[in-house]
Amino acid sequence: MSYRGALRSFRLMLGVAALVLLAACASTNGAVTPKPPAASVTALYGQLDQASRSYETALQQTRAGDTQGAQKTLDTSLDQLRDAAARCGATPGCDSQRFFSVFDHLLRLKDGSFIGDQTPDEDTSGPSLPSTGQAGAGSLAEAQRSVTLLRGHQLSELIAMNGPVKAALEMWLTQWRGNLMDAYVNYQFLRQQMWPQYEGEGLPEALLFGIMAKESGGKVHAVSRSGAAGPLQFMYATGLRFGLTDQDGFDTRFDPAESARANAEYINEQLKAFNDNLELTLAAYNGGEGRMRRLVGDNTAVSFYDPRIYGQLSQETRDYVPEVLAAAWLFLHPDSYNLRFPRVDGQQGNITLKRSASLSELTVCLGSANDMPQGWFRTLRNLNPRLDPQQQQPAGATLRIPKSLEKVYAARCVDGPWPILASDLHNAVVPVFPSPSPASAPDPVVRYTVRRGDTLTGIVRKHGGCSSEGEVARMNNLKFNHVKAGQVLKLPSCR
Known part of the structure; x- marks a missing residue:
C-alpha cells in the first residue's frame, strides 16, 4: 500500500x-x-x-x-x-x-503530525523561512512547524468541539475574511520585527498573529476609542509597565518590535498568574488582569467558559477570546477551512533616498508594483512608524521598505514622470479663505479638566482632533503623555 x-x-x-x-x-x-x-x-x-x-x-x-x-x-x-x-x-x-x-x-491531522510535516499533496514551493524572519506565503508550512504547544496544552484542545470558537471561525471566513487577509499581508511585512520577540519568549507565532489580527489588523498606528494604541493595542499605563515609553516624542507603543516584546512579556506574566490557562490570559489582556484575578481567585484551573467566569465578563471579552483563538487556528490550518492566504515576500530591505520624498509621494510613484492592488501606503507607514507620512524626508535619508521594492524604487522613483507627478500632487496648493470675522476674536486656547479614565489620545480626539498628542503634551509640559484626574489641560482651540 x-x-x-x-x-x-x-x-x-x-x-x-x-x-x-x-x-x-x-x-x-x-x-x-x-x-x-x-x-x-x-x-x-x-x-x-x-x-x-x-x-x-x-x-x-x-x-x-x-x-x-x-x-x-x-x-x-x-x-x-x-x-x-x-x-x-x-x-x-x-x-x-x-x-x-x-x-x-x-x-x-492530515498526516498525523500536528507539529508538522506537510501532507503529500501540500504545496511546498515557497521559500524556507529562517528564524530571523524572512517571510513568505510559502513559509506557512514552516510556520506550522513553529511552536504549537503552549505549556503542555495543544492549541487544538482549545479549538475542538468549542461552539464560540467555531462561531468565530465562521466570522473570520465570511464577514471578516477581508480583514483577515489584510492582517495576514500586514503581518508578513512586520514579521521580521515581531516574530523574534515571541520566539525568544517561547510563545507560538499563531498566538501573536491571532492577537494582532483581532486588535489592529496589523495597522501599526491604530488607536482605539479607549486610548489603546499600536499593532497590539496597549493601554498607556500597561505599556509603561512593560517599557513602552516616549522616545523623543515617539510613543513606542507604535513600534512593532517593542510592542511585540512587551506583549510577549505580558502574556508570559499572565500565563504564570493563571497557571498556563491561555483563555484566562487572553481575557485578562482584553478585560484587565485585575478583574480576571478577582473572578478566578485561587481556582486557576477553572474554565473560561464556566458560568461563574463567563457570565461575569463583558460581551466584548466573551467574544475576544474565541476570536483570537480562531484567527490563530486559521493561521496554522488554512487549507482545512478552504482558505488560501496570498503569497507575500515580506523580507525587509531599505533605500537611501536619491531625492527628497514623503511616504505619500513614494506610495504614488511605486503604484501597484509587485501585484499590490491596494498600493504600498500601509506597508511603508508600518515599516517607518516614526515618520509623518506627509513630511518630506531629505535626500540621503534611509527608509525601510520591502526588499522586493528596492529595484522598483530605483526604476520608478528616482527619475522619470512618476516622482514628478507624486511631488506635484503632494505640493498642490489648496485655497484658504479667512472665516468671517466674529464679534470678538475667540480664545486660541481652551481648558479641559481631566476625568477619571481619560487618556491624552482620547482627550485630543474628543476635542475635534485639531491638534496632536505631541502638541498638547508640549503645551502642558506632560511627561510621557501622562495625565491625571483633576488636572487642567490647555488645548488648542479648533475654531
Whole structure:
C-alpha cells in the first residue's frame, strides 16, 4: 500500500471509530450522575491518551514504509479507543467532551503530525523561512512547524468541539475574511520585527498573529476609542509597565518590535498568574488582569467558559477570546477551512533616498508594483512608524521598505514622470479663505479638566482632533503623555 493510500485508510478507519465513539457516549447526554471515583476516570483517560499516542506512532511507521507494522499498531490503537469510548458511556462522570476532542484532533491531522510535516499533496514551493524572519506565503508550512504547544496544552484542545470558537471561525471566513487577509499581508511585512520577540519568549507565532489580527489588523498606528494604541493595542499605563515609553516624542507603543516584546512579556506574566490557562490570559489582556484575578481567585484551573467566569465578563471579552483563538487556528490550518492566504515576500530591505520624498509621494510613484492592488501606503507607514507620512524626508535619508521594492524604487522613483507627478500632487496648493470675522476674536486656547479614565489620545480626539498628542503634551509640559484626574489641560482651540 502506498504512503498516501495508507493515510486514506487511516482516516477512514478513524472516522468509523469516531461514529462508534459518538454512539457509545450518547447515552450519557443529559444524565445527571454522581461524582465518580477518581481512579476509574483517570484510568479511562490514560487509556485514551495511550490510544492517541499509538495512532500517531502508526502514522510514523507508515511514513517510514513499515505499513504492516503500522496496520498492527493502528488496529490496537482503534481497539483501545473503542473500548475506552464504550466504558466512558457507562462510567458516571466520564467527560465525553474529552474523547470528542481527541477524535477532533486526530481527524484534523492530515498526516498525523500536528507539529508538522506537510501532507503529500501540500504545496511546498515557497521559500524556507529562517528564524530571523524572512517571510513568505510559502513559509506557512514552516510556520506550522513553529511552536504549537503552549505549556503542555495543544492549541487544538482549545479549538475542538468549542461552539464560540467555531462561531468565530465562521466570522473570520465570511464577514471578516477581508480583514483577515489584510492582517495576514500586514503581518508578513512586520514579521521580521515581531516574530523574534515571541520566539525568544517561547510563545507560538499563531498566538501573536491571532492577537494582532483581532486588535489592529496589523495597522501599526491604530488607536482605539479607549486610548489603546499600536499593532497590539496597549493601554498607556500597561505599556509603561512593560517599557513602552516616549522616545523623543515617539510613543513606542507604535513600534512593532517593542510592542511585540512587551506583549510577549505580558502574556508570559499572565500565563504564570493563571497557571498556563491561555483563555484566562487572553481575557485578562482584553478585560484587565485585575478583574480576571478577582473572578478566578485561587481556582486557576477553572474554565473560561464556566458560568461563574463567563457570565461575569463583558460581551466584548466573551467574544475576544474565541476570536483570537480562531484567527490563530486559521493561521496554522488554512487549507482545512478552504482558505488560501496570498503569497507575500515580506523580507525587509531599505533605500537611501536619491531625492527628497514623503511616504505619500513614494506610495504614488511605486503604484501597484509587485501585484499590490491596494498600493504600498500601509506597508511603508508600518515599516517607518516614526515618520509623518506627509513630511518630506531629505535626500540621503534611509527608509525601510520591502526588499522586493528596492529595484522598483530605483526604476520608478528616482527619475522619470512618476516622482514628478507624486511631488506635484503632494505640493498642490489648496485655497484658504479667512472665516468671517466674529464679534470678538475667540480664545486660541481652551481648558479641559481631566476625568477619571481619560487618556491624552482620547482627550485630543474628543476635542475635534485639531491638534496632536505631541502638541498638547508640549503645551502642558506632560511627561510621557501622562495625565491625571483633576488636572487642567490647555488645548488648542479648533475654531
